[in-house]
Amino acid sequence: MYTEKVMDHFRNPRNMGEISDADGVGTVGNPVCGDLMTIYIKVKDNRLEDIKFKTFGCGSAIATSSMITELAKGKTLEEGLQITRANVADSLGGLPAVKMHCSNLAADALHAAIEDYYKKQKATREVKK
Amino acid sequence: MDNAAGKPVDSQAVEAMLPYMKSSYGNPSSLHLFGQEAKRALEEARMKVAELIGAEKKDSVIFTSGATESNNLAIKGIAYRNKDRGTRILTSSVEHMSVVNPCKYLGTKGFETVFLSVDKYGFVDLESLEKELNDKTVLVTIVYANSEIGTIEPVKEISKRVHSKGAILHVDATAACGQIPISVKEEGIDLLTISSNDIYGPKGVGALYVGEGIRLEPLVHGGGQERGLRSGTENLPGIVGFGKAAEIAKRGLPSESKRLTKLRDRFIGGLLKPIPYSFLNGHPTLRLPDNVSVRYSFIEGESMLLSLGMMGVYASSGSACTAKTLEPSHVLLAIGLKHEEAHGSLMFTLGKQTTEEDVDYAISLMPSIVKRLREISPLTPKELPK
Numbered sequence: 001m002y003t004e005k006v007m008d009h010f011r012n013p014r015n016m017g018e019i020s021d022a023d024g025v026g027t028v029g030n031p032v033c034g035d036l037m038t039i040y041i042k043v044k045d046n047r048l049e050d051i052k053f054k055t056f057g058c059g060s061a062i063a064t065s066s067m068i069t070e071l072a073k074g075k076t077l078e079e080g081l082q083i084t085r086a087n088v089a090d091s092l093g094g095l096p097a098v099k100m101h102c103s104n105l106a107a108d109a110l111h112a113a114i115e116d117y118y119k120k121q122k123a124t125r126e127v128k129k
Numbered sequence: 130m131d132n133a134a135g136k137p138v139d140s141q142a143v144e145a146m147l148p149y150m151k152s153s154y155g156n157p158s159s160l161h162l163f164g165q166e167a168k169r170a171l172e173e174a175r176m177k178v179a180e181l182i183g184a185e186k187k188d189s190v191i192f193t194s195g196a197t198e199s200n201n202l203a204i205k206g207i208a209y210r211n212k213d214r215g216t217r218i219l220t221s222s223v224e225h226m227s228v229v230n231p232c233k234y235l236g237t238k239g240f241e242t243v244f245l246s247v248d249k250y251g252f253v254d255l256e257s258l259e260k261e262l263n264d265k266t267v268l269v270t271i272v273y274a275n276s277e278i279g280t281i282e283p284v285k286e287i288s289k290r291v292h293s294k295g296a297i298l299h300v301d302a303t304a305a306c307g308q309i310p311i312s313v314k315e316e317g318i319d320l321l322t323i324s325s326n327d328i329y330g331p332k333g334v335g336a337l338y339v340g341e342g343i344r345l346e347p348l349v350h351g352g353g354q355e356r357g358l359r360s361g362t363e364n365l366p367g368i369v370g371f372g373k374a375a376e377i378a379k380r381g382l383p384s385e386s387k388r389l390t391k392l393r394d395r396f397i398g399g400l401l402k403p404i405p406y407s408f409l410n411g412h413p414t415l416r417l418p419d420n421v422s423v424r425y426s427f428i429e430g431e432s433m434l435l436s437l438g439m440m441g442v443y444a445s446s447g448s449a450c451t452a453k454t455l456e457p458s459h460v461l462l463a464i465g466l467k468h469e470e471a472h473g474s475l476m477f478t479l480g481k482q483t484t485e486e487d488v489d490y491a492i493s494l495m496p497s498i499v500k501r502l503r504e505i506s507p508l509t510p511k512e513l514p515k
Contacts, residue, residue: 061429
């Protein structure tokens with residue numbers, strides 16, 4: 001049912017864990033639906049210097065989370081925002097049709113983390129003013 | 130360890146079937162020698178199936194293509210036959226889809242179907258059964274024992290209440306038959322569904338027991354086979370295999386039931402004891418000997434199945450992620466589990482070929498699988514009490 005690439009990322013997830021002093025955090029999904037993802041990012045010079053994830057969900061939810069951390073690490077924030085759900089699925093050699101919708105949330109989680117970073121930056125600037 | 134989904138056919142049943150595909154290929158409806166030979170085999174199989182379920186008359190057994198057809202025939206057959214008398218049907222909220230969907234279908238055809246609630250173990254609430262039973266109720270259809278959580282329903286108690294209101298009782302014994310003793314006569318069952326593959330017979334065969342005086346409309350019209358209730362030339366090889374499987378099941382039931390129960394309890398203990406935040410689904414003792422259904426907090430079922438599969442252990446889950454729909458199992462929700470709890474369920478069903486070594490091996494894998502997935506999950510509390 002799953003590609004070898006998906007199984008590889010499920011077996012050996014990359015960048016799994018939390019960043020305690022993260023610059024941005026994005027959570028999407030819902031345990032009620034069976035999938036919940038949190039992405040933590042550390043930003044330096046407008047680049048995603050570090051990225052980690054935690055996921056509750058099925059095999060493809062874990063694999064997509066792992067894959068997006070690989071795709072995003074080292075990229076600029078603008079490049080990060082351009083990574084799509086389809087990019088993630090393609091990089092994994094495809095996902096079963098039924099999983100495309102429910103567990104392919106990793107791109108959304110990354111975008112949410114970057115938006116969170118922007119929001120925090122804006123808040124900091126306003127405090128400084 | 131997913132025997133509820135599919136079982137190997139007993140080799141004696143396979144042997145019994147072979148002549149009816151190669152040399153004795155007659156049609157039981159033919160009057161010549163070939164046909165009569167086939168007819169004898171058909172009736173012998175019918176007798177064996179009747180004996181397994183404690184039916185007094187072999188003619189009360191109608192062969193079908195399997196449990197789904199039997200459930201459909203019972204539910205729609207009774208509803209259509211009795212629609213002048215009443216249009217109310219009661220069932221439980223923990224039925225198989227082949228009961229749920231015919232009931233829902235009838236709901237669109239002018240019938241009224243009520244899904245009775247169950248308690249946390251999955252037992253049908255007898256009080257609400259009594260309350261919902263009225264003069265308009267023609268049929269009550271209840272599962273004998275649940276295939277997902279193993280809970281065995283109080284069939285005799287249900288039967289008393291149903292009959293006191295003059296309604297007909299259909300029982301879906303697909304999961305229970307062959308595992309625990311069933312007697313349609315003693316338990317007051319009017320219609321009973323059983324499946325061949327669930328008792329180690331071939332797939333594509335089943336039966337519906339139709340008690341004396343119970344009339345129903347056929348779903349399949351044609352040449353009038355099976356007392357006119359299921360037309361079409363009988364699947365003789367399948368039926369002969371089913372009959373053989375029934376004979377073997379009846380003979381082996383007391384010892385196999387005991388063996389599986391012991392194995393089941395060893396399995397449940399081994400899956401729950403070493404792991405915090407783990408729970409049993411269903412009743413601890415009033416459950417099918419083959420059923421092991423547990424759940425682990427903070428993690429999801431499919432990722433457990435994948436992890437077990439990598440180690441050569443195959444199980445199943447009530448999580449939506451393993452289903453065609455995006456909803457978790459309606460049975461797990463009906464016993465009061467939250468969605469996220471239902472997602473974390475794991476089900477093993479044991480079989481004849483399951484050994485103590487198999488069970489111990491699966492037990493040995495779970496702690497590290499659960500630990501790893503809990504490390505990945507954001508729902509896991511920082512400190513997990515031992």
